[in-house]
Amino acid sequence: MDKLQNIWIHGDCLKELEKLESESVDLIITSPPYHNLRVYSNDPADLSNCETYEEYYYLLSLVIEECHRVLKPAGKFVIQFEDYNYTLGRDGKRGKESLVGEINQIFLNKQFTLWTEVIWHKYTPQRAMLSDGALWFRNLKNRDTQVAANWGYVYVYRKEGEAEQIQGADITLEDWATWADGVWHISNSGIGHTTPFAEELVRRIIKLWSMPGDTVLDPFAGAGTVNHVAIKNKRNAIGIELKKEFYDLAIEKRFSTYTDDDFKLTYTKEDVTASFLKEKEMAEQGKENAKREAEEKKQLRKQKKDIREEIKELELQLQALGLKKSEIIKLKKGVTVND
Ligand SMILES: C[S@@+](CC[C@H](N)C(=O)[O-])C[C@H]1O[C@@H](n2cnc3c(N)ncnc32)[C@H](O)[C@@H]1O
Incomplete structure (x- = not known):
């Protein structure tokens, strides 16, 4: 040393x-x-x-x-x-x-x-x-x-x-x-x-x-x-x-x-550089992860919206076939979309 x-x-x-x-x-x-x-x-x-x-x-x-x-x-x-x-x-x-x-x-x-x-x-x-x-x-x-x-x-x-x-x-x-x-x-x-x-x-x-x-x-x-x-x-x-x-x-x-x-x-310039680059890599990795999570959430929100629209469409079709609202609600119990 x-x-x-x-x-x-x-x-x-x-x-x-x-x-x-x-x-x-x-x-x-x-x-x-x-x-x-x-x-x-x-x-x-x-x-x-x-x-x-x-x-x-x-x-x-x-x-x-x-x-x-x-x-x-x-x-x-x-x-x-x-x-x-x-x-x-x-x-x-x-x-x-x-x-x-x-x-x-x-x-x-x-x-x-x-x-x-x-x-x-x-x-x-x-x-x-x-x-x-x-x-x-x-x-x-x-x-x-x-x-x-x-x-x-x-x-x-x-x-x-x-x-x-x-x-x-x-x-x-x-x-x-x-x-x-x-x-x-x-x-x-x-x-x-x-x-x-x-x-x-x-x-x-x-x-x-x-x-x-x-x-x-x-x-x-x-x-x-x-x-x-x-x-x-x-x-x-x-x-x-x-x-x-x-x-x-x-x-x-x-x-x-x-x-x-x-x-x-006890520590050299090489150590300083290595730990700086590691920290930078971790920060970049963290940014990447956050970006990926945000994209996944966006996709999920879109899927939920599509499903809700499909259900609305189905309800309208059922109403057109003469089903009452109460009957439709009973039918919907099997299909629940959480917010
Ligand atoms: C502003 S003081 C520096 C104080 C210093 N930064 C400290 O934390 O203690 C300037 C110093 O320069 C010294 N000095 C003046 N002429 C000098 C010379 N020709 N060679 C070396 N030191 C000199 C003085 O004795 C004085 O201690």
Whole structure:
């Protein structure tokens, strides 16, 4: 049985990504640091320490370029981020910073295609705007209102090329009924990091865009949410995190609890495909059976109708021969048609 690998790297992702083989990763999931929003560490390599927006976007584009190199053809890069509100104290102005345009352009420049999008609805407006139990109602300024920033983007980019086409995924029909919705309502909670991923968010991404035994990478890995969820769902994981405190936290809170069983690839992509096809066959068989039963019922109804008409005809003939209704009823006792 194959053994899964959990590779956990402390360092600058720009340097560490260079050490990874080209076309060795099936899926990348990350939420990047932002320029000037929240500083994670004093390390000069920390992207949240950039002097200017230009420098930030330039470094981010280098990371995306390296990620493109390590991804397999048709591999997906899922990036989670949000536009954010300026504050007078930090930015000297009010309004919103939009990252979508810049980030999307970088991906397009690096030969990715925007493949699909999800809105991650993280929490209620009450949680985002609670003040005096009234959603900032008493702070409302007519004509200058801002609504809650309680959601984020999940953009899925696809590297060019073709991959082995695999039918199915290791999810249920019930999962799909919820996940096919372009808005995911998932409570934003995670361990000891200022901006953790919700495990459920990562689980959905991993299950939708990778298979058991695949390799999943997070270049800005924080407290190791992607590694953790990947291993728990039978994928190999590679995480790179610059800040030692977060790097150690992941080991202490997550990886140190693993047993040998966590690393066993107990089901493979072949198993997933086989059970998906079986389920599909059963669903198709069920549809066929239902169609046949409906056809049989229709035939039966037609036969009953024909018989009733024949009886009516006979009754008329008997009446014409002079038989009374009561005599006909007596005769009919031997011929009963149920509805
Ligand atoms: C938005 S957080 C990611 C949180 C993560 N998704 C989680 O669930 O814990 C961004 C992370 O990128 C890290 N970081 C910043 N610059 C980095 C770099 N050059 N290389 C690797 N990590 C970096 C920060 O320390 C921070 O932990």
